[in-house]
Amino acid sequence: MGGDDRRVLIAGGGPVGLLCALLLARRGVTVRVFDANPGLRDDPRAATTHPATLELLGEAGLVDDMARVGLVAPIFQFWDRPSGEKVAEFDHALLVDDTRYPFVIQCEQFKTARLILDRLKWFANAEVLFGHEAVGVEQTDGDVTVTVRGPEGIARHSGAYLIGADGGRSTVRKEAGISFDGFTWPERFIVLTTKFDFERERGYCPRSYFADPEQWCNCFKVAADGPPGLWRTVFPADADTAEAELTSDKAVEARLQKFFPSPRRFEVVHRNLYVTHQRVAARFRAGRVLLAGDAAHVNNPIGGMGLNGGIQDACNLANKLALVLDGAPDGLLDLYDAQRRTVALEFVQSQSIANKRLLEERDAKIRAQNLAALRETAADPKRARDFLLRSSMIAMQRRAASITLETASS
Numbered sequence: 085m086g087g088d089d090r091r092v093l094i095a096g097g098g099p100v101g102l103l104c105a106l107l108l109a110r111r112g113v114t115v116r117v118f119d120a121n122p123g124l125r126d127d128p129r130a131a132t133t134h135p136a137t138l139e140l141l142g143e144a145g146l147v148d149d150m151a152r153v154g155l156v157a158p159i160f161q162f163w164d165r166p167s168g169e170k171v172a173e174f175d176h177a178l179l180v181d182d183t184r185y186p187f188v189i190q191c192e193q194f195k196t197a198r199l200i201l202d203r204l205k206w207f208a209n210a211e212v213l214f215g216h217e218a219v220g221v222e223q224t225d226g227d228v229t230v231t232v233r234g235p236e237g238i239a240r241h242s243g244a245y246l247i248g249a250d251g252g253r254s255t256v257r258k259e260a261g262i263s264f265d266g267f268t269w270p271e272r273f274i275v276l277t278t279k280f281d282f283e284r285e286r287g288y289c290p291r292s293y294f295a296d297p298e299q300w301c302n303c304f305k306v307a308a309d310g311p312p313g314l315w316r317t318v319f320p321a322d323a324d325t326a327e328a329e330l331t332s333d334k335a336v337e338a339r340l341q342k343f344f345p346s347p348r349r350f351e352v353v354h355r356n357l358y359v360t361h362q363r364v365a366a367r368f369r370a371g372r373v374l375l376a377g378d379a380a381h382v383n384n385p386i387g388g389m390g391l392n393g394g395i396q397d398a399c400n401l402a403n404k405l406a407l408v409l410d411g412a413p414d415g416l417l418d419l420y421d422a423q424r425r426t427v428a429l430e431f432v433q434s435q436s437i438a439n440k441r442l443l444e445e446r447d448a449k450i451r452a453q454n455l456a457a458l459r460e461t462a463a464d465p466k467r468a469r470d471f472l473l474r475s476s477m478i479a480m481q482r483r484a485a486s487i488t489l490e491t492a493s494s
């Protein structure tokens with residue numbers, strides 16, 4: 085193999101690909117990142133960063149800056165929208181003995197990606213090429229080659245390993261022949277970002293979930309460019325209605341008024357429609373190709389677990405890859421697959437589906453039972469702590485750490 089035979093190639097310069105690059109560069113590994121987009125993407129997706137993820141980002145020295153540009157939110161609430169009752173409130177303070185970070189940080193993902201990219205610039209062994217799309221992958225016993233289409237045309241780049249962090253439609257995953265098993269929700273999710281201050285006007289906290297048999301909603305505050313911040317509302321949107329119709333001024337105002345009646349018009353600064361899937365790659369490793377982040381797993385955003393899982397992948401993978409490049413057995417990369425794929429299935433898929441079912445339940449009896457159970461959980465500190473260990477993804481990280489190659493294959 086020509087050049088640096090310890091070089092790691094990374095397709096995808098979203099938060100997950102960039103974090104893989106930073107963590108590897110810090111360990112002295114030469115990395116080259118390709119991203120198809122001309123620069124960082126800035127659409128309003130992930131914001132909630134959970135305690136388990138903050139633990140990892142703290143080790144990478146990112147948490148203080150995320151808190152500075154984001155919002156620290158220790159509490160989240162569940163509301164019954166039809167009755168207007170606050171059903172449950174959970175305070176991460178109950179996790180004070182479990183984490184250094186008993187809160188989430190609401191930090192928009194483009195800000196997290198920007199903080200990582202800024203740090204990557206300190207490393208001469210790291211290169212980030214925007215406007216470069218990975219279009220093909222080949223591997224031999226000794227190396228992996230990615231074909232990239234950039235401004236100067238097509239070029240081939242070789243390295244020791246390739247990380248596919250190129251999002252849900254991952255070219256790397258497809259080129260490696262890895263299936264993406266699961267399903268697609270029939271409804272789409274619409275995200276409406278507004279200046280309406282739900283905390284001041286309605287008393288909702290910066291992370292509020294609304295159960296409603298007709299139309300559930302998540303309502304979150306983000307810092308945006310500084311006080312007073314913005315609020316993102318997420319709703320299910322009809323599968324058969326055209327995007328232009330769903331996102332028209334009239335439809336957007338009607339949706340928000342139906343949900344949160346107000347004498348004033350809502351000022352909506354972003355409107356985005358997403359197709360949402362629950363899928364996990366059949367393998368996170370195919371020889372010298374490794375998958376991480378949305379390339380490896382996607383889920384609905386209720387509970388805010390997608391990017392968190394991706395960041396946890398990046399930390400797990402970068403650590404093992406650095407050890408393998410220093411001579412450790414490459415079976416460690418199978419352990420990456422075993423640990424991260426297991427928890428993607430056991431925790432993120434099941435939890436995000438359960439979160440959606442809880443909010444959208446239509447059967448009046450089951451709905452009442454679910455909300456009563458939530459109320460009781462929040463009222464009992466021991467049960468509330470167990471609930472928070474799951475929602476904050478600490479239980480998931482503990483489970484991942486307990487998996488060995490022996491237990492994974494048994």
Ligand SMILES: Cc1cc2nc3c(=O)[nH]c(=O)nc-3n(C[C@H](O)[C@H](O)[C@H](O)COP(=O)(O)OP(=O)(O)OC[C@H]3O[C@@H](n4cnc5c(N)ncnc54)[C@H](O)[C@@H]3O)c2cc1C
Pocket residue numbers: 095096097098099100101118119120121125128129130131132133193216217218219249250251252254255256273275318358376377378379385387388389390391392393394
């Ligand atoms: C409405 C919404 C709200 C969400 N909220 C949360 C939340 O609160 N918390 C949470 O944890 N998660 C949340 N998520 C999920 C989160 O946005 C994703 O999990 C996250 O973006 C995954 O990061 P990634 O780096 O793996 O992929 P992406 O962010 O998709 O980045 C992939 C990158 O790869 C590049 N790329 C694609 N194809 C190629 C190619 N062939 N060659 C080179 N580059 C390529 C793209 O340009 C992109 O920059 C939410 C998602 C949505 C839709």
